[in-house]
Amino acid sequence: MASYFNGIRSYLSEHPSIVGFRWSHAQSWGSTWSFLFAAITLYVAGAAVLHFTLLIFRRRRIPLGPLPAVHSLAMALISATIFAGILLSTAAEIRDTRWLWRRSRSKTTPFQWLLCFPVGTRPSGRVFFWSYVYYLSRYLHALRAYITVLRHRNLAWFNLVNHSILICSSFLWLEFSQSFQILSILLTSLVYAAVYGYRFWTAIGLRSACFPFVVNCQILLLCCNLVCHVGVLSLHYLKGGGCNGIGAWLFNSVLNAAVLFLFLNFHAKRRRSAAAGAEN
Template identity: 30%
Template sequence: MAATALLRRARWALVDHPAVASFRWEPGRTPASSPSFAAAVVCAYLATVLLLHRRVLPLPALSPRVLRAVSALHNAVLLALSAAMATGCVLSVAATAPSRWWAFCFPPGGATAASGPVFFWAHVFYLSKVYELGDTLLILLGRRPLTLLHVYHHAVVIAMCYLWLATRQSLMPIALATNATVHVVMYGYYLCCSLGLRWPPRWKRAVTELQIVQFLFSFAASVVMLWRHFAAGGCEGMAGWVFNAVFNASLLALFLDFHGASYAAAKGKKSRSEVVKQE
């Protein structure tokens, strides 16, 4: 009974609330809905990263205690937001999808309007990626090295999320729910680290492996979408899906390279340590 009441309240807050149910993506009117906004954010991000990384712009010196507190707050916000987006998207699909295939393939033409709870959460997801750029600032403030994978991912994902909405991209609900769920785990791990709760190295590797599984799952879901596209009269937003697929393929390659290099280095270090102990 308590679970049913909790689910009912969650559905009202995340699906049936007037602000959620009445959402409509209108280019030029909805906040951040113009392509110039997305382009400006990406360009400003890349320029700022370059200037801060090259020390052209000065970085404030924060004490380790303050930096940990800021990191903990940032990760807690993204953990809660990711949980809300994942839950909201799943409940929205369950409540509003006109068919069991809708989450994979939006009907083409004018049959799919960029409105309602699912598109509300897609908009929140898009805006959350702008807030996630703070990850980079925290890395720079901590004087830790930036990787190509990190900067590339944070920059291009904003364009991807914009295209989700602008093209009414099929498969978007599944991609959103999957990514937000992975981010619950990821930011939960980061929050523990920022609070000083140290986990064994295998957990950090597990987070990376979970992200890799996410990309593999996206390709499996794309097979279902393409089958519906060619066998059932087409799916909406194919141009956006092509961009998304290429982006995911590039991220998969970068994550695999990062995983291989990091794990090989850790394994090599462990092997050298064992040799020293034996000697």
């Protein structure tokens, strides 16, 4: 058992491609601003075109077969792998650099490092490799909006905006070596592994939970992110030197606030529609 765990740890945190990773516009796929803007534009435009095409030319739902289940299973496995990889990589980084923290004047602790990167941090090494994998996985995650359009012929603008913001945020994490991204990836990948595992469970016909499992997980994630954002802001002003990428963090905070507003508005409309349907 110990040898099995050591093999996983070696593969997910000690592989040369992981240890030697460096975010580079010349070498990392999808790492340019032009690619980001083009991808988000094509994503939103493609979903809108698909939606209106189905409204005009097809009245019935398109049978998707096992596609939703396969997508959910893939996202669950990818999210679980990202969680394990960044957890092991974070532990390895703390192990390898603890002596530097002890000698620093600010006496940085591992928990403070998780929330607040020192100024001058570069997007290279283990944790940024998994941040890059997480960024790429957002494109696969965004395909769920297309599955929703094909299945229900309904275009949820909240999902399009939310997925686009997630792609943009994860890009900014890498581009500006933004603080707080380690905890955010840990929390998000863990929640997504549970959410997509549950969606796969129900997609293959097994019994669903007696409470809104997905919504509760999303609310829990939003609350945890809010607490962590307060921690980043506190450390930035209390810790000497501040936190790296604080400008990108402020911009991402605005994006997260927009997601929270859209999330509350989206589910409020769904509750009103459900209540109106019950009355009729």
